[in-house]
Amino acid sequence: MAVSIRKVGVIGLGTMGAGIAQVSVQSGFETVGREVSAELADRGRAIVERYLSRAVEKGRSTEAERDAALGRLTLTTDLTDLAGCDLVIEAVLEELELKRRVFAELDRVTRPDAILATNTSALSVAEIAKATTRPERVIGMHFFNPAPVLPLVEIVRAPKSAGDAIEAAYAWAEQAGKQPVRCKDTPGFIVNRILIPLLNDCVRVLDEAGVQPADLDKAMTSGAGWPMGPCALVDLIGVDVHVHASEALHDKLGEPSMAPPERLLRMQEEGRLGRKAGRGFYEY
Numbered sequence: 587m588a589v590s591i592r593k594v595g596v597i598g599l600g601t602m603g604a605g606i607a608q609v610s611v612q613s614g615f616e617t618v619g620r621e622v623s624a625e626l627a628d629r630g631r632a633i634v635e636r637y638l639s640r641a642v643e644k645g646r647s648t649e650a651e652r653d654a655a656l657g658r659l660t661l662t663t664d665l666t667d668l669a670g671c672d673l674v675i676e677a678v679l680e681e682l683e684l685k686r687r688v689f690a691e692l693d694r695v696t697r698p699d700a701i702l703a704t705n706t707s708a709l710s711v712a713e714i715a716k717a718t719t720r721p722e723r724v725i726g727m728h729f730f731n732p733a734p735v736l737p738l739v740e741i742v743r744a745p746k747s748a749g750d751a752i753e754a755a756y757a758w759a760e761q762a763g764k765q766p767v768r769c770k771d772t773p774g775f776i777v778n779r780i781l782i783p784l785l786n787d788c789v790r791v792l793d794e795a796g797v798q799p800a801d802l803d804k805a806m807t808s809g810a811g812w813p814m815g816p817c818a819l820v821d822l823i824g825v826d827v828h829v830h831a832s833e834a835l836h837d838k839l840g841e842p843s844m845a846p847p848e849r850l851l852r853m854q855e856e857g858r859l860g861r862k863a864g865r866g867f868y869e870y
């Protein structure tokens with residue numbers, strides 16, 4: 587079943603969904619964004635608009651291009667409005683039962699050949715696919731935050747995913763200006779499998795070696811060539827998001843370094859969630 591992707595649906599216009607919708611409209615695709623309420627849908631549009639306007643301010647695009655991109659974005663609270671989509675990318679909260687409910691509904695409302703992709707970071711794509719009658723059309727498309735900025739998209743093949751669905755999603759990601767890579771449906775896929783335990787080790791070193799966050803970041807940027815220090819990176823990811831992903835990876839693979847360090851759990855309790863909270867390892 588060869589699919590040519592013309593119309594894209596995005597479920598959830600939160601941090602990731604709004605970014606993915608932006609990527610999609612910016613690269614010329616009619617895009618339907620679905621939120622749970624009209625207020626959240628408006629907030630999603632405002633995020634997309636703000637980022638597109640920033641690109642105009644920086645001279646990377648024109649006002650006409652911004653307006654045309656925004657014109658390609660339709661918002662809805664009704665999943666049936668995604669009926670005509672060739673590719674639907676789900677970006678709701680990282681909860682298996684919620685994602686399974688969304689996929690079961692998508693299975694009912696979309697065309698049989700439509701590709702249903704999840705942006706899950708740490709859940710099994712195969713488990714999500716089981717909620718549908720067409721696991722061969724279900725794949726993972728794992729974007730990185732912020733989706734309009736970071737080029738990587740992991741195109742995840744679950745055991746039953748069809749090759750043409752993977753290739754169509756890969757081609758779409760390239761058309762959208764991304765750098766896709768293919769991988770299997772294993773916990774953490776590629777980057778998180780490596781990065782989560784690595785960042786946890788970095789945080790443990792703060793206490794073990796008595797290092798300040800700014801010095802640890804200095805050490806890793808100037809000694810290991812990292813483009814950004816690990817504490818700044820955890821602040822950008824969000825302490826809660828990182829802790830959640832660590833717990834999910836640890837549950838599945840059980841390596842000690844995958845468990846979230848005490849220090850991050852304390853920061854989460856204190857609301858020091860990173861950039862989005864105005865305070866994490868650093869004040870913003």
Ligand SMILES: NC(=O)c1ccc[n+]([C@@H]2O[C@H](COP(=O)([O-])OP(=O)(O)OC[C@H]3O[C@@H](n4cnc5c(N)ncnc54)[C@H](O)[C@@H]3O)[C@@H](O)[C@H]2O)c1
Pocket residue numbers: 597598599600601602603621622626676677678679680681684705706707708728729730731823827
């Ligand atoms: N934030 C990241 O760094 C990052 C990176 C890659 C992948 N992801 C994954 O992307 C997905 C979304 O993460 P996010 O950071 O954008 O989250 P977010 O909290 O910013 O957004 C969550 C979205 O889920 C929607 N939602 C909440 N309850 C819902 C319900 N009952 N029914 C339908 N929709 C509902 C919200 O309206 C919102 O649009 C998760 O699976 C996450 O693991 C996140």
